[in-house]
Amino acid sequence: MQQNHTQLADDSYFAAVTNAIRTETTKLLSEGTVAAVIGYQAGTRAGTVIPTIITDAAKAGDLVFSPGCVNNLALYLTKAKKEVRPAGKVAIIAKGCDMRALAGLLGESQLKREELHIIGVACVGVKGAGAGSGEALTTGTIARKCRECTVRAPEGADVVVGAVPPLPEFSPVEAEELARLEAMTPAERWAFWKGHFSRCIRCMACRQVCPFCYCEQCLCDRNRPQALETTPRPAGNMAWHIVRAMHLAGRCAGCTECERACPMDIPLNLLNRKMARELKTLYDFEAGLVPVEKGPLTEYREEDDQSFIK
Amino acid sequence: MEHDFEPKIVAFVCTWCTYAGADLAGTSRMQYPSNVRVLKFPCTGRIDPVFILRAFQKGTDGVLVSGCHPGDCHYMAGNFHARRRFAAFRQLLEFIGVDLNRLQFSWVSAAEGGKWVEVVTELTERVRAMGPMVEFKELEMEEHWSGKLDSPELKEAYQNI
Amino acid sequence: MTKTITEQKLRSLMDLLLKEGRRVVAPRQAGSIVLYEPIDSGEQLVLGIMPRRSAKETFFPLCETILTYGKDGNGVMVSDVDAGAFPETILVGAPPCDAAAPAVLDAVFSWDYNDEFFLERRKKTIIIGLACTAADDACFCTAVGLSPRDDKGSDLFLTPVAGGGYLCDAVTKKGKVFLDTYASFLAGGEAKPLPSAEPAATPLDLAGIKDWLESNFESPLWQEFADRCAGCGACAFLCPVCHCFDIVDEGTETKGARRKSWDACGFGKFTNHASGHNPRDIQNKRYRNRIMHKFKYYQDKFGQTLCTGCGRCVRSCPVGIDIRAVLEEIQAKP
Known part of the structure; x- marks a missing residue:
């Protein structure tokens, strides 16, 4: 099966990005421009990485960039991770998709631009679910989100590292899946989601990795009053995923971390993407690269559509 | 008139307009289906989508959300915000597989007792024709295989929940 | 004498067990992944792929009702769950890391309190382990x-040939009785086992690790290990031996159910007190507890390690x- 897939970038691309990140990190830390750099370092298994926060220029050599750099590091700048977020100005390695999350957090006044130094990566793509840790980045192993990426060359970063080599056209697997769902009858869609949500174990990985799930008190943890069941039964699972999608509507920037982190392979981004599309249609809003003060559900226009209201 | 099925309808209404409108319908001795259970909120802006979800989970067959006409909000813009929120939420529900015919939104002012009657009657009859909302109720009864109960007493106790 | 069973016979045996009214829990396809679930026919059995979740839910469900209650004018009615009603179960196709886990958990579930939910299920289940290739x-x-x-924890053990x-060995008396009952599915004779899997794992000095843990409750290393931890429960929920649970009442004032479901020490709310105080207020303290529990506390209390090396936490x-x-780094410390 693998022989039909072509490798997307040779090692020199990743080596160049890695080097540029290290050089930039050394410069930033030794000049004292930033207090820390949030990046990736090699994990124990071949091809894997772990997020890391570096404060010492001598450790810059630990940083890497590889097709395994799947994490959206913006998570470590949020209130949810306030205990580890270094004080002062911080540099962060961000792919185009991660930068959307940064823009969203800036818009929601969770971050201050002047306290941020964004090292943008011109990104070929990262590996998706099902790709083995040792496998290369190919047309077969690339993540679903990367197949439809529109932000390979990040804009608005303080510095951009790497140059994206020419890439083939990808079939939009996720868009096709979304269209397939939309063409179903409500009963079929209900069966689809019921099947997926019934597998949910409420490990909360989807919430914990989401840069926008920074609430100190999550609605789903509340018990007085209880807004939704906390037990991982099909009923509570369905409610949780509906609430999650609703709370991210107009905010989610599509990094798909929720879907990646889900140990039960629930295609969560289909929900996020559906909501993003509806908000684009309704209010011409798109979670983009530019921070905006108000999202589509925190503002209104008098002439908004109300054809569904009697 | 006797019906085989009497749907449960939950109406989330704002206190300033729709509640007063419903009140007017009552004091004017207008008739409307007693299927509707009215829940009063300060403003449609206070009505969280979770309430709707919860109502379906707990056994309602139809939901009505109703408040002040645009421009009439007691808090200036609560209904404008609600309008966007529910426009989005109904798309989400539909995507999950909920038939949107069970969910109605309306603007009913304090003077529109007649419109209240009309909205409630129409929704009740529509939902009656659709039959009971079984999806969420069935889900509520479902267990993960590992926690399924097989003893008859428990099953019975469960049915009663 | 060595017994063998063909794959087809194994599947037929499952069909027979199902026909006899037994519940057969086995790895089977669930969407894009493989999970332990009750099968409806031997054909559904998926062997040789490690299920995404461990087999612990066979004994320790993801969520179970432990009582139901109702209240009316006459008072409060409470119905307990009759643990005797749990079905006779065959757990088949569990790799050694999953098969060994329930035995490790016996200690805690029969320690200061006999957890009848767990123990009754244990009593009613036969575990057919499967060697990894x-x-x-x-x-x-x-x-x-x-x-x-390793056939630890298995009643019967299959080794692919x-x-x-498969070679089919009875490990316990329960397994022997089972083998005798279904002897017609088996054949005698010699068969050459397939080479065993060889995990490329560095040996761990568990005693040494425990020693370090004894004296390093406060160590800057915890920060280094776990600052990045996102605080989800994936590791604990997929783990064959993590066994923390939460009990909640769901329902209304007049009727409802008390339910027990998995919980995880990685969650921020796990140790949150009603007063608002949280002794494990930051993530690295929570992660420290995970390691301490597995490699020190469980050792102290029950003389066993709370880890079977399945690697699910690493993958997930x-x-x-x-x-x-983390353990290797601890091990390298003086």
Whole structure:
């Protein structure tokens, strides 16, 4: 099966990005421009990485960039991770998709631009679910989100590292899946989601990795009053995923971390993407690269559509 | 008139307009289906989508959300915000597989007792024709295989929940 | 004498067990992944792929009702769950890391209180283990005292043989009785077992690790290990031996159910007191508890390690935390 897939970038691309990140990190830390750099370092298994926060220029050599750099590091700048977020100005390695999350957090006044130094990566793509840790980045192993990426060359970063080599056209697997769902009858869609949500174990990985799930008190943890069941039964699972999608509507920037982190392979981004599309249609809003003060559900226009209201 | 099925309808209404409108319908001795259970909120802006979800989970067959006409909000813009929120939420529900015919939104002012009657009657009859909302109720009864109960007493106790 | 069973016979045996009214829990396809679930026919049995979740839910459900209650004018009615009603179950196709787990959990579930929900299910279940012939880069059973062909915890143990089929060994009395009952499915004769899987795991000095843990409750290393931890419960929920649970009442004032479901020490609310005080207020303290519980507390209390080396936490961690790397680093400390 693998022989039909072509490798997307040779090692020199990743080596160049890695080097540029290290050089930039050394410069930033030794000049004292930033207090820390949030990046990736090699994990124990071949091809894997772990997020890391570096404060010492001598450790810059630990940083890497590889097709395994799947994490959206913006998570470590949020209130949810306030205990580890270094004080002062911080540099962060961000792919185009991660930068959307940064823009969203800036818009929601969770971050201050002047306290941020964004090292943008011109990104070929990262590996998706099902790709083995040792496998290369190919047309077969690339993540679903990367197949439809529109932000390979990040804009608005303080510095951009790497140059994206020419890439083939990808079939939009996720868009096709979304269209397939939309063409179903409500009963079929209900069966689809019921099947997926019934597998949910409420490990909360989807919430914990989401840069926008920074609430100190999550609605789903509340018990007085209880807004939704906390037990991982099909009923509570369905409610949780509906609430999650609703709370991210107009905010989610599509990094798909929720879907990646889900140990039960629930295609969560289909929900996020559906909501993003509806908000684009309704209010011409798109979670983009530019921070905006108000999202589509925190503002209104008098002439908004109300054809569904009697 | 006797019906085989009497749907449960939950109406989330704002206190300033729709509640007063419903009140007017009552004091004017207008008739409307007693299927509707009215829940009063300060403003449609206070009505969280979770309430709707919860109502379906707990056994309602139809939901009505109703408040002040645009421009009439007691808090200036609560209904404008609600309008966007529910426009989005109904798309989400539909995507999950909920038939949107069970969910109605309306603007009913304090003077529109007649419109209240009309909205409630129409929704009740529509939902009656659709039959009971079984999806969420069935889900509520479902267990993960590992926690399924097989003893008859428990099953019975469960049915009663 | 060695017994063997062909794959087809194994599937037919499952069909017979199902016909006899037994519940057969086995790895089967669930969407894009493989999970332990009750099968409806032997054909559904998926052998040789490690299920995404461990087999612990056979004994310790993801969520179970432990009582139901109702209240009316006459008072309060409470119905307990009759543990005797749990079905007779055959758990088949569990790799050694999953098969060994329930035995490790027996200690805690029958310690100061006999948890009838767990123990009754244990009593009613026969575990048919399956030797591993393939390991991935997250497997590390050999580092924690097990092996890909360890029959610990199994009642019956299958070892794949060259040319298809399995060696079938009775490990316990329960397993022997089972084998005798279904002897017609088995054949005698010699067969050459397939080579065992070889996890590339660095041996762990569990005693040494415990020593370090004894004196390093406060150590800057915890921060280094776990600052990146996102605080989800994927590792604990997928773990064959993590066994923390939460009990909640769901329902209304007049009727409802008391339910027990999995919980995880990685969650911020796990130790949150009603007063608002949280003794494990930051993530690295929570992660420290995970390691302490597995490699020190459980040792202190029950003389066992709370880890079977299945590697699920390593595979599932969204931020790439590798428990082996943490242990190896601890091990390297004086």
